[in-house]
Structure formats: structure tokens, C-alpha cells
Amino acid sequence: MSANLSDTSLRKRNQNESNPRESDSVSKIHNIMQLTDPCHEIKESLLSKSNNEINSRGFLNLALVLLVLSNLRVALNNVITFGILIDPGKWTAILMQNPLYRPTFLLLIALNIFITIALYIEKIVAKKRISEKRANHLIVANIGVILISPIIVNILFECNLLLSSFVCGIYSVVILKLISYHSVNGWCRTAIRYGKPIATFREVKQEYLKIIDTKNLVHYPNNLSVCDIYYFLYAPTLCYQINFPQTPRIRIRFVLTRLIESAVLLQIIVGLIQQWIIPGVMNSLEPFQDMEYSKIISRLLLLAVPNHIIWLIFFYTFFHSFMNLMAEILRFGDRDFYHDWWNSESVDQFWQKWNIPVHKWCVRHVYKPLVYRGYSRFHASCAVFIISAFFHEYIVSIPLKMLEIWSFAGMLGQIPFAIFVSTCLRSNAANVAIWLHLIIGQPLAILMYYHDYYVMHFAK
Amino acid sequence: MSANLSDTSLRKRNQNESNPRESDSVSKIHNIMQLTDPCHEIKESLLSKSNNEINSRGFLNLALVLLVLSNLRVALNNVITFGILIDPGKWTAILMQNPLYRPTFLLLIALNIFITIALYIEKIVAKKRISEKRANHLIVANIGVILISPIIVNILFECNLLLSSFVCGIYSVVILKLISYHSVNGWCRTAIRYGKPIATFREVKQEYLKIIDTKNLVHYPNNLSVCDIYYFLYAPTLCYQINFPQTPRIRIRFVLTRLIESAVLLQIIVGLIQQWIIPGVMNSLEPFQDMEYSKIISRLLLLAVPNHIIWLIFFYTFFHSFMNLMAEILRFGDRDFYHDWWNSESVDQFWQKWNIPVHKWCVRHVYKPLVYRGYSRFHASCAVFIISAFFHEYIVSIPLKMLEIWSFAGMLGQIPFAIFVSTCLRSNAANVAIWLHLIIGQPLAILMYYHDYYVMHFAK
Numbered sequence: 001m002s003a004n005l006s007d008t009s010l011r012k013r014n015q016n017e018s019n020p021r022e023s024d025s026v027s028k029i030h031n032i033m034q035l036t037d038p039c040h041e042i043k044e045s046l047l048s049k050s051n052n053e054i055n056s057r058g059f060l061n062l063a064l065v066l067l068v069l070s071n072l073r074v075a076l077n078n079v080i081t082f083g084i085l086i087d088p089g090k091w092t093a094i095l096m097q098n099p100l101y102r103p104t105f106l107l108l109i110a111l112n113i114f115i116t117i118a119l120y121i122e123k124i125v126a127k128k129r130i131s132e133k134r135a136n137h138l139i140v141a142n143i144g145v146i147l148i149s150p151i152i153v154n155i156l157f158e159c160n161l162l163l164s165s166f167v168c169g170i171y172s173v174v175i176l177k178l179i180s181y182h183s184v185n186g187w188c189r190t191a192i193r194y195g196k197p198i199a200t201f202r203e204v205k206q207e208y209l210k211i212i213d214t215k216n217l218v219h220y221p222n223n224l225s226v227c228d229i230y231y232f233l234y235a236p237t238l239c240y241q242i243n244f245p246q247t248p249r250i251r252i253r254f255v256l257t258r259l260i261e262s263a264v265l266l267q268i269i270v271g272l273i274q275q276w277i278i279p280g281v282m283n284s285l286e287p288f289q290d291m292e293y294s295k296i297i298s299r300l301l302l303l304a305v306p307n308h309i310i311w312l313i314f315f316y317t318f319f320h321s322f323m324n325l326m327a328e329i330l331r332f333g334d335r336d337f338y339h340d341w342w343n344s345e346s347v348d349q350f351w352q353k354w355n356i357p358v359h360k361w362c363v364r365h366v367y368k369p370l371v372y373r374g375y376s377r378f379h380a381s382c383a384v385f386i387i388s389a390f391f392h393e394y395i396v397s398i399p400l401k402m403l404e405i406w407s408f409a410g411m412l413g414q415i416p417f418a419i420f421v422s423t424c425l426r427s428n429a430a431n432v433a434i435w436l437h438l439i440i441g442q443p444l445a446i447l448m449y450y451h452d453y454y455v456m457h458f459a460k
Numbered sequence: 461m462s463a464n465l466s467d468t469s470l471r472k473r474n475q476n477e478s479n480p481r482e483s484d485s486v487s488k489i490h491n492i493m494q495l496t497d498p499c500h501e502i503k504e505s506l507l508s509k510s511n512n513e514i515n516s517r518g519f520l521n522l523a524l525v526l527l528v529l530s531n532l533r534v535a536l537n538n539v540i541t542f543g544i545l546i547d548p549g550k551w552t553a554i555l556m557q558n559p560l561y562r563p564t565f566l567l568l569i570a571l572n573i574f575i576t577i578a579l580y581i582e583k584i585v586a587k588k589r590i591s592e593k594r595a596n597h598l599i600v601a602n603i604g605v606i607l608i609s610p611i612i613v614n615i616l617f618e619c620n621l622l623l624s625s626f627v628c629g630i631y632s633v634v635i636l637k638l639i640s641y642h643s644v645n646g647w648c649r650t651a652i653r654y655g656k657p658i659a660t661f662r663e664v665k666q667e668y669l670k671i672i673d674t675k676n677l678v679h680y681p682n683n684l685s686v687c688d689i690y691y692f693l694y695a696p697t698l699c700y701q702i703n704f705p706q707t708p709r710i711r712i713r714f715v716l717t718r719l720i721e722s723a724v725l726l727q728i729i730v731g732l733i734q735q736w737i738i739p740g741v742m743n744s745l746e747p748f749q750d751m752e753y754s755k756i757i758s759r760l761l762l763l764a765v766p767n768h769i770i771w772l773i774f775f776y777t778f779f780h781s782f783m784n785l786m787a788e789i790l791r792f793g794d795r796d797f798y799h800d801w802w803n804s805e806s807v808d809q810f811w812q813k814w815n816i817p818v819h820k821w822c823v824r825h826v827y828k829p830l831v832y833r834g835y836s837r838f839h840a841s842c843a844v845f846i847i848s849a850f851f852h853e854y855i856v857s858i859p860l861k862m863l864e865i866w867s868f869a870g871m872l873g874q875i876p877f878a879i880f881v882s883t884c885l886r887s888n889a890a891n892v893a894i895w896l897h898l899i900i901g902q903p904l905a906i907l908m909y910y911h912d913y914y915v916m917h918f919a920k
Contacts, residue, residue, distance in 0.1 A: 039820055040697065042705045042793035046800060047780050058802035058891050063523045065895045066765055070530040073761035080754055237500060245502045294540055301533035305526055320507050334500035335508070342518035360499055431518055435525045 071305060075276070082279050086271040094162065103157040104167045107150055111174060114146045118178050119229050122185050126221035132189070139182050146175055147394075154398050164399035172391045176361055177233055180240040183365055188220035188242070217243055235332045236323040238361035245333035258325035265317040269310055276306040281450050303443040311442060319355070345430040347418030347437075348381075351388075362388070385415060396449065402456060406448040410441060531765060535736070542739050546731040554622065563617040564627045567610055571634060574606045578638050579689050582645050586681035592649070599642050606635055614858050624859035632851045636821055637693055640700040643825055648680040648702070677703055695792045696783040698821035705793035718785035725777040729770055736766040741910050763903040771902060779815070805890040807878035807897075808841075811848075822848070845875060856909065862916060866908040870901060 046054060121142065125135035150171050154164055218228075223242045232240055284299035315338075323337045341353035352359050362384045370380040389411030396407045414437075421433050506514060581602065585595040610631050614624060678688075683702045692700055744759035775798075783797045801814035812819050822844045830840040849871030856867045874897075881893050 038701050038703075038705075039699050039824060040701055040705055040794035041796075042707070043796040045780055045784055045795040045797055047776070048784070048795070055800055055803055058800070058804070058895075060520060060523075061888065061891045062802065062895050063520075063527055065892055065899060066768070067523055067527045067530065069761055069899065070527065070534070070765055073758055074530070076754060076758045076761070080758060239499050241498050241500055243498075245498075245500055247502070294536060298533055298536045298540060301529055301536070305530055308526070316507070320505055324505055324508070333502035335505040336501075336503040337505055340506060340515055340518070342522065343515055344518070364499055428521065431521045432525055435518075435522050439525060439529065 074302070074305070078276060078279065082275070085274045085279070087274065088267065088270065090274070091270055094160070101160050101163055103153050103159050104163040107153055107167050108170065110149065111146075111170070114142060115174070115178070115229060115233065116226075117142050118181065119224065119226065122182065122224050123221075126185075126189070126224055132186075143175055143178060146171060146178070150398055154401060159399065161399050165395060168395045168398050172394055173238070174233065176238045176358075176391075177240065180238060180361060180365055181229065181232065184240045184242070185220065185224070192220070231330065234326065235330055236326045236337060236357065237332070237334065238357045239364055246331045247328075247333050248331075250328055250331060255325060255328050258321045258328065261321040262317055262325060265313055265321060269313055269317065272306060272310050272313075277303065277310065277446075280306070281447065284447055284450075300440070300443055300447065303447065304439050307443045307446065308439045311438070315354075343431065344434055345427050346422045347414055347434065348422070350434050350438075351414075358388070382415065385411060400449065400453055402449075402452060406445050406452075410445050534762070534765070538736060538739065542735070545735045545739070547734065548727070548730065550734070551730060554620070561620050561623055563613050563619050564623040567613055567627050568630065570609065571606075571630070574602060575634070575638075575689060575693065576686075577602050578641065579684065579686065582642065582684050583681075586645075586649070586684055592646075603635055603638060606631060606638070611858055614861060619859065621859050625855060628855045628858050632854055633698070634693065636698045636818075636851075637700065640698055640821060640825055641689065641692065644700045644702070645680065645684070652680070691790065694786065695790055696786045696797065696817065697792070697794065698817045699824055706791045707788075707793050708791075710788055710791060715785060715788050718781045718788065721781040722777055722785060725773055725781060729773055729777065732766060732770050732773075737763065737770065737906075740766070741906065744907055744910075760900070760903055760907065763907065764899050767903045767906065768899045771898070775814075803891065804894055805887050806882045807874055807894065808882070810894050811874075818848070842875065845871060860909065860913055862909070862912060866905050866912075870905050 118139070121135055121138045124130050125132065130138075150164075150168050153159065220242060231244075235244065237244075280299065280303040284296070284303065319338045324335055326332070327335055337356050339353035339356065341350050344350040344353055366384050366387060367380045370383055371377060375383075389408045392411050393405075393408045397403055417437060421430050425433055578599070581595055581598045584590050585592065590598075610624070610628050613619065680702060691704075695704065697704075740759065740763040744756070744763065779798045784795060786792070787795055797816050799813035799816065801810050804810040804813055826844050826847060827840045830843055831837060835843075849868045852871050853865075853868045857863055877897060881890050885893055
């Protein structure tokens with residue numbers, strides 16, 4: 001082995017001693033002298049040093065690689081066990097199930113009547129044909145009817161579960177939008193009645209006025225038109241405003257990108273639900289009935305990761321692709337649909353950041369009015385949570401025809417959790433807690449509902 | 461709802477118009493005016509901005525949380541399927557299997573004879589009782605016998621698989637150490653013979669001389685003692701050096717920490733192997749025999765993650781805890797056992813960083829001597845790889861009594877992979893490739909060996 005190297009090379013030198021290439025031999029000796037350098041020195045191990053001195057960038061890559069590999073295996077196993085379940089035709093068939101889709105379509109058409117009524121009320125009160133008090137009664141009645149009609153239709157007729165859920169979502173959005181519409185118009189009338197010039201009311205944000213064309217500004221009550229209310233209903237916001245900021249033109253390329261994104265991602269969501277969530281939920285029923293805790297946890301975790309991935313894709317599809325698509329088509333300028341909720345370090349921050357349209361609505365139409373009326377900030381926050389919980393329950397319970405408390409409880413359960421996170425945890429740990437509550441909370445609620453639904457319809 | 465808020469509060473104001481609390485009403489109107497602030501402005505969505513503007517710190521936490529949850533489920537499922545398999549008694553029983561442990565223990569005792577012979581050769585050559593050439597023949601013969609004796613013992617006697625593997629590891633280490641020992645002593649003799657003063661040879665690193673006590677410096681041939689050679693054999697290094705740098709004292713607390721770490725982590729490794737690897741390998745045999753590719757990949761991935769976790773724990777246990785423990789007890793100063801291999805962006809970097817004792821030995825006793833003799837750097841690197849591959853094969857094949865090429869092929873396969881990574885991939889992608897080859901390569905080799913072992917011993 002190399003043990004004999006030094007001597008072999010030096011033997012050569014001996015043979016070449018009379019050779020003129022003396023310098024060559026000298027350099028060989030020099031080389032051997034270099035090999036004899038002491039090769040140890042006093043040094044600490046890298047991991048004995050303080051954390052700040054260790055560059056651990058590579059471990060982030062490790063985490064991502066392991067994550068992909070772990071879930072690749074789960075995905076592969078799923079395909080081995082269940083085969084390919086993705087089948088877009090099946091969804092279309094379910095949606096078009098005759099006659100289950102009819103009542104929900106009728107509900108969508110009926111919505112236009114309620115919207116016309118809302119506009120009519122605003123018009124007659126603007127012309128002072130009825131009193132403010134009377135108008136308020138009419139508004140409350142109209143919104144009450146909107147709120148109740150999906151419930152009545154779902155009880156009386158057998159509805160398609162998916163379409164029904166979709167319609168309840170649309171109804172919730174319209175209710176929030178109409179509340180905003182009536183409120184803002186009411187504020188305008190108040191401003192006029194108490195002599196506050198509308199000009200002042202409009203000039204609050206000077207920079208804002210520079211963006212929109214001041215000449216084309218619409219003043220109350222000229223905003224009360226069919227075009228205006230339908231523009232607001234289609235715009236990706238829940239807060240009404242006379243004169244929305246608008247972009248100068250529609251960017252066709254932007255529209256196409258968002259359209260393709262929405263279409264492709266929607267297919268991915270549907271495929272993942274068919275392939276991964278439905279078998280997972282089905283499988284988890286048995287341990288749930290037998291209350292085998294270790295199996296329940298295992299199934300819950302099997303459901304948690306794909307559910308969360310779907311939720312992340314849904315977030316991007318709905319809050320980025322779809323809302324930007326609608327905004328671009330309507331030349332709606334305010335694209336502030338979400339903030340960096342993924343960095344949030346408290347429950348409050350998460351709710352303030354992830355759904356900006358709802359957050360804006362809640363602040364403008366629930367929180368601030370309550371605070372101005374003298375309620376404490378904590379009570380106002382609780383009111384926001386309760387209203388939010390109510391609408392979550394509304395969208396879920398009506399199509400399932402089950403008045404369960406899981407969704408409502410889940411939302412209200414956030415209050416003690418929020419207090420725990422903000423008092424006990426710091427920055428990074430708090431962020432981890434927020435992620436955990438997102439990843440675990442949702443599939444838990446889904447399983448609870450599915451369990452109750454199954455017990456109600458199929459068990460015994 | 462809050463739609464009527466403005467009017468309710470203003471109706472109050474009407475009732476109180478003759479009231480002295482005029483200012484109160486004014487503030488209420490002011491509040492309403494605040495609510496009517498335009499709440500939309502022209503703004504881009506966050507994800508429409510360039511990557512640099514988006515703070516995505518939270519997603520690292522998400523990756524870690526998902527990683528823990530994904531593998532928690534796998535671990536839980538494993539316990540549900542197989543029950544608790546961890547049983548330290550079983551290991552002790554296997555190790556003490558009478559009479560299978562005897563030949564390996566005899567091998568360990570025989571090692572001392574070979575070491576004594578090595579020392580004796582150095583002593584007589586230092587006293588010039590035999591020629592350099594004769595000494596070299598004796599050295600080669602001695603090392604050849606050390607290399608072959610585990611092979612002969614394993615063929616003649618039935619040995620315990622684990623102990624035999626351990627002994628082959630020890631034998632490899634001793635061979636490398638003795639090669640270094642003979643080389644360095646040879647260099648010293650060469651230096652003396654060619655008139656290069658040993659003082660010069662020692663003064664190469666001035667700072668190094670300040671660390672060790674210059675008065676107590678040992679000079680050749682005074683280093684040729686039983687104490688010195690055994691100190692070197694127990695020291696956590698493969699490179700011999702006369703006068704190792706030493707720390708001033710043994711830190712008892714450091715020793716205890718490392719001792720507890722080593723013991724606890726070793727138990728964890730053993731437990732994980734019993735619970736996770738053995739059932740995984742057992743289960744993967746059937747698809748391997750039937751050559752069902754989707755199942756092979758699934759089983760491979762099931763094995764890859766725990767295997768990698770065990771490898772990471774093993775790395776820390778052996779290269780940090782155990783080597784620091786030995787070093788501290790021996791007051792050995794050079795604790796440079798590993799660099800930040802987790803950040804390596806090429807295969808070369810990985811092999812240069814993860815095992816510093818072997819890397820140092822290869823550079824000092826293979827690479828540099830070959831380069832000094834005129835071989836190209838590429839050929840020298842290949843020689844290092846081949847020697848490394850040989851010893852990997854040595855440790856694995858002899859206990860299994862199978863001359864398979866998986867380990868050897870795996871090591872040699874690194875050369876084309878290294879060329880691919882360094883030519884085709886950049887920084888982060890290269891780091892990911894290194895991780896992937898670590899995570900996938902090892903369990904693949906394990907499965908190959910197990911498959912062949914099973915086919916050889918049990919099949920048909």
C-alpha cells in the first residue's frame with residue numbers, strides 16, 4: 001500500500017543520484033516533507049459550537065425532500081389500494097342529477113328578485129317616499145327572507161348536496177354585500193341630512209381621488225342603479241363604496257393566465273378529493289364508530305395532509321386566481337384579497353390576514369360600529385367571531401340538513417385557543433401552533449360531520 | 461343588523477337635540493364619517509409581486525409540521541400493525557448466542573498480536589537490524605494477514621452476523637491506522653537519511669508548536685512504544701502523527717454528557733431498527749421476488765425515511781458523541797470529525813465533509829502520494845473511491861458470506877453521479893440531489909443485500 005511510497009520514490013532518487021536531474025529529486029523530497037506536516041490541530045467539533053455559527057441551510061432541503069418522499073409513498077399506496085378514482089364525468093353526473101339540481105337553480109334565479117327589492121327600497125327611501133324607519137323594517141325583512149329561503153327550499157325539496165352548499169355560499173355573500181350596500185347608502189343620507197357636504201366625505205383620501213377620474217365621480221343618489229348594484233355584487237369585495245377604484249384597461253393576458261390557472265387548479269382539487277379525501281373519510285368511519293383511538297388518530301393524520309394541500313391549492317385558486325380574474329374583467333382596482341397569513345403568529349393575525357374581503361367587512365360593519373357605540377374591543381371581536389361562526393354553520397348545516405354544532409364550536413373554540421397562543425407561545429412556536437390548528441382542525445370537523453351524517457342516514 | 465346602525469345612533473341625536481351634550485352627538489357623526497371612508501384602493505395581490513417581496517418564512521414551519529405529521533402517522537400505523545417490537549433483551553441474546561460469538565472475540569484478541577508485530581517491525585528497522593526493503597515486505601505481509609484473517613474465520617466458523625460486522629469494521633480501522641503508522645515512521649527515517657533535520661520537519665506549523673508543550677516533544681525513534689501505538693489506535697483519528705495535540709485536562713461534565721448521549725441515542729437507533737426497519741425489510745421481500753415495481757417503490761419509500769432518520773442519529777452518535785467522548789478521555793485535541801456536509805452542493809464536497817478522519821487519511825496516504833508520483837488528480841480521486849468502495853464491501857460482504865457487488869457498485873456509481881451533479885445542477889438543486897442520493901441509495905442497497913441473502917439461504 002502507500003506505506004512504502006516514500007521509500008520507493010526515494011530509492012529512485014538513489015538510482016538517479018549521478019543523474020543531472022538533481023532538482024527533480026529535491027522536489028520529490030520536498031513533497032515527502034509536505035506529507036509529514038502535522039495533520040492535527042486543536043479544534044472543537046462543529047456541533048459543539050453555538051447555533052449561530054452553524055449554517056443549517058441544507059436541512060431545509062432535507063425537510064422538503066423527506067416531505068415529498070413521505071407523501072409520495074402515501075399517494076402511491078392510495079393508488080395501489082384504490083386504483084385511479086379520478087373521473088371528471090362522475091362529478092358532472094352528480095351535479096346534473098335530475099331533478100335534484102332544480103331547486104338550487106331556482107334559488108339562484110330568486111336571488112335576482114331579492115336584489116331588485118333591495119335596490120327598490122333604496123330608491124324610494126332616497127326619494128323620501130317612505131321614512132327611514134319604514135325603510136329599515138323593509139331591509140331587515142328582505143334580508144331575513146334571503147337568509148331563510150335556502151333553509152325552506154332545502155327542507156321542502158331534496159337538493160343536490162354540492163350545489164346546495166354552493167348556493168348557500170352565494171346567499172351568504174349576497175347577504176353580507178346587501179348589508180354593506182344598505183349601510184353605506186344610509187350613511188350617505190345621514191351625511192346629507194346633517195349638512196356634512198358629500199364632497200368632504202369623498203375627499204378623505206386625497207391620493208385615492210387622484211387615481212379615479214374625479215370628473216366621472218358618481219354622487220348619491222345617482223349610484224342607485226341596476227348596473228351599479230350588479231357591478232358591486234360581481235366585484236371581489238364585500239364592502240360597498242360609491243365609485244370603486246378602477247384600472248385603466250383589461251389585460252387580456254392576465255385574464256387568460258388566471259382563467260387557465262383557475263380551471264387547472266380546480267381540476268386538481270376535484271381529482272385530489274376523489275382520489276384521496278373520499279376513500280380516507282370512508283375508511284375512517286369504522287374506527288370512529290368503534291371509538292378505537294389509535295386508529296382514529298391514524299386516519300385523521302392520513303386525512304390531514306391531503307386536506308391541507310387541497311386547502312392550500314383552494315386558497316390560491318379562489319383568493320388569487322379567481323378573485324384576480326373577476327377583478328380584471330370588471331377593471332376592479334383593489335386586489336388586496338389576502339395578506340401573508342402564512343407568517344401569522346397569533347390567531348387574530350391569521351383571521352386578519354387570510355381573508356381580506358371578509359375581514360374588511362367585519363371591521364367596517366360589525367367591529368367599528370360596535371366600538372363607536374361604546375362596546376369594548378373584546379366584545380366587538382367576540383361579535384365578529386360569532387357572526388363568522390354563524391355563516392360557517394349556515395353554509396355547512398343547511399345542505400346536510402343537520403343542525404350540528406361542530407362548525408360553530410370549531411369557530412368559537414378559536415377564542416380560547418387564540419388566548420392560549422398569544423399568552424403562552426412566542427414567534428416561531430406560535431406560527432407552528434397556527435399551522436397545526438389549520439392542519440388538524442379542518443379534517444377533524446370534516447370527520448365529525450361525516451360521522452354524524454352517516455349515523456343519521458345509514459346506521460342501524 | 462348593523463345596516464341600521466348609523467340611523468339608530470342619529471335618531472338618538474335627534475331626541476337629544478335640545479340636550480346640552482351636543483358635542484357627544486358631533487363625535488358620533490364624526491364616527492359615522494370615519495366609517496364612510498373609501499375602503500378600497502388600487503393595489504396588486506401579494507402573490508402577483510416578485511418573489512423577493514414575499515416573506516415566506518412561515519412555509520418552513522409548514523414543511524416541518526407536515527413532515528412530523530406524515531411520519532407520525534406512519535409510525536402509529538407501524539405500531540398498530542406490528543405492535544411494540546422494541547426489546548433490548550433480544551439484542552443481548554442475539555449477541556451472546558453461544559458459541560457464535562467466540563470466533564469474533566478471538567479475532568479481537570488476535571488483533572493485539574498483529575499490532576505487536578507492527579510495532580516490532582518498526583523497532584528493528586529503526587535499529588537498522590533489517591533493511592528498509594525487508595521491512596516493507598514484512599509490513600505488507602502483516603497487513604495482508606490482518607486483512608485476510610476475518611475472511612478465513614468467517615468461512616471456517618459460523619459467526620454472529622452483527623458481531624462479525626463490528627469486528628470487520630474494527631479490522632478495517634486498524635488496517636488504515638497501521639498503514640498510516642508505518643508511512644509516517646518511514647517518512648521520518650527518510651527525512652533523517654537525507655539529512656533533513658527533524659526539527660525542520662516539526663516546525664512546519666508554528667502555531668501548532670505553541671499549543672503542545674515543546675519541552676515534552678517526542679522525537680523519532682522514541683515514539684516507538686506500546687503506549688504510543690495504543691494511544692494512536694484508540695484515538696479518534698486514522699492519521700498517525702508523532703506528538704498529537706492534547707487538551708490540558710479531561711472535562712468530567714463533557715465526558716458524562718457525551719456518554720449519556722451515546723448510550724441513549726444507541727438505544728433509540730436499536731429501537732428504531734427493531735420497530736421500523738426490520739418489519740419494513742421483511743415486508744418488502746415479496747414484491748421484490750414478484751418484481752411488482754409500484755410495490756417495490758412504495759416499500760422502498762417506506763424504508764427510506766426511517767432509514768435516513770436512523771442514519772442521521774447514527775451520524776450524531778458516532779461522529780459527535782462517541783468520537784468526542786474518546787477524544788476527551790484521551791485528551792486528544794483535534795475534534796474536527798465532520799464539517800457541514802448537510803450544505804454540500806456536490807458529491808465531492810459531501811465525501812470531503814462528512815467523515816473527516818477517513819477523508820484526511822485518503823488525502824494523506826492515497827491522493828497526495830499518487831499526485832506527487834505524477835498521477836492526474838482525477839485518477840487519484842478514482843483510486844480513493846475504489847479503496848473506499850473496497851472497505852465498504854469488506855465490512856458488508858464478509859459477515860454475510862456473500863461476495864455481492866451492491867456496496868461496491870453503489871460506491872463506484874457515485875463517480876458518474878458526481879459528474880452529473882457538478883455539470884448539470886446548481887447550488888440548491890445540487891444539494892437536493894445529494895440528499896436524495898443519500899435517502900434513496902442506502903435503503904436500496906440494504907434491500908438488495910437482504911434480497912440476495914434471503915434468496916441464498918431460504919428460497920427454493
